[in-house]
Amino acid sequence: MASDLTPQSVLRQWLLTTLGELGGSASTGHALRQMEQRYGSHLTPGDREGTERDNEPKWHNRTRFERKKMEREGLLIPARESRGVWKLTEAGSDEYRRSRGPGTTPAQSATRPRSVESPMLPAQPDGTQSPTRVEVTTQRIVRSTAVAEYVKRLHDSTCQICGTRLVTPTGAYAEAAHIQPLGRPHEGPDVPSNVLCLCPNHHVLFDLGMLHISDDLAVIDQHSGTPLGRLTERPGHQIERCYLAYHRTHHLRSDKQDR
Known part of the structure; x- marks a missing residue:
C-alpha cells in the first residue's frame, strides 16, 4: 500500500541532503548506500519490499524516480551528461543550502535535531522490552x-x-x-x-x-x-x-x- 511507503517529498529531501553533504555529487550506488546508512532506520517495511520487475527495494526505485523529477526541475545534471553520477546543479546546491537554514554548516546540518512533529521522519517505534525467540530454518552455503x-x-x-x-x-x-x-x-x-x-x-x-x-x-x-x-x-x-x-x-x- 502507498501509505506504507515513505513519501516522495521525504525521499527528495534525503537525496538532496545526501548529495549536498557529499560535496554535490556521488555515483548512484554510493548515493543510495549513504542514504541507507543515514536514513535506513526510518525506512518502512514497504520501502524495503522488492519490486515485481527485478526485486529491487522499492525505495531505490522511487528515489531514482525522484531523481528524474529533480533533473526536469533543473536541480540535477541530466543523466546523459553526468554518466552515472548524481550531481547537483547550481540551483540544486542553492536548494540544499536553503534546506539547511541560514548560518548552518554541513556538519551542523547532519546532526541538527528535527522536531518530533516534522513530516520528514516517521513516528518512532515503541520497540520491545522483552524480545521473544522463534525457531527458523535457513539454508546457507557451506564454506571451507x-x-x-x-x-x-x-x-x-x-x-x-x-x-x-x-x-x-x-x-x-x-x-x-x-x-x-x-x-x-x-x-x-x-x-x-x-x-x-x-x-x-x-x-x-x-x-x-x-x-x-x-x-x-x-x-x-x-x-x-x-x-x-x-x-x-x-x-x-x-x-x-x-x-x-x-x-x-x-x-x-x-x-x-x-x-
Missing part, C-alpha cells in the same frame, strides 16, 4: 573453514589492503573475503586464490564494490578513482586475476544498471 584459516594464517590476520591487525582478548581477528562471491548467480570457488584476508571495514567496502583491485594489485577507490596502495601478497597465497576481473566487471555492471 580450512581455506579461510589458511589465508588468515599466512597473512597473520593482517589486512591485505591497509595492513591493520586487530588484536582481541581471544586473539587476532580478520575476515576472509571472497573476491568472486560464492553461490548463485556468481558461482565463485571456495579456494585460497579467490579469498582475501581483510579487516572488517575493508571487507564491507570491497563487497559493496567501493574498492576495486587491478590486475597489478593496485587498490582503487571506486568513487574517486584514487589509488589507495597495493594489495599485499604472501608466498603460498597468489590471487587469481580472473577473480579480480569478475569483481570489477560485476560492480561496473551494477553501477550502470543503477543509472
Whole structure:
C-alpha cells in the first residue's frame, strides 16, 4: 500500500541532503548506500519490499524516480551528461543550502535535531522490552573453514589492503573475503586464490564494490578513482586475476544498471 511507503517529498529531501553533504555529487550506488546508512532506520517495511520487475527495494526505485523529477526541475545534471553520477546543479546546491537554514554548516546540518512533529521522519517505534525467540530454518552455503584459516594464517590476520591487525582478548581477528562471491548467480570457488584476508571495514567496502583491485594489485577507490596502495601478497597465497576481473566487471555492471 502507498501509505506504507515513505513519501516522495521525504525521499527528495534525503537525496538532496545526501548529495549536498557529499560535496554535490556521488555515483548512484554510493548515493543510495549513504542514504541507507543515514536514513535506513526510518525506512518502512514497504520501502524495503522488492519490486515485481527485478526485486529491487522499492525505495531505490522511487528515489531514482525522484531523481528524474529533480533533473526536469533543473536541480540535477541530466543523466546523459553526468554518466552515472548524481550531481547537483547550481540551483540544486542553492536548494540544499536553503534546506539547511541560514548560518548552518554541513556538519551542523547532519546532526541538527528535527522536531518530533516534522513530516520528514516517521513516528518512532515503541520497540520491545522483552524480545521473544522463534525457531527458523535457513539454508546457507557451506564454506571451507580450512581455506579461510589458511589465508588468515599466512597473512597473520593482517589486512591485505591497509595492513591493520586487530588484536582481541581471544586473539587476532580478520575476515576472509571472497573476491568472486560464492553461490548463485556468481558461482565463485571456495579456494585460497579467490579469498582475501581483510579487516572488517575493508571487507564491507570491497563487497559493496567501493574498492576495486587491478590486475597489478593496485587498490582503487571506486568513487574517486584514487589509488589507495597495493594489495599485499604472501608466498603460498597468489590471487587469481580472473577473480579480480569478475569483481570489477560485476560492480561496473551494477553501477550502470543503477543509472
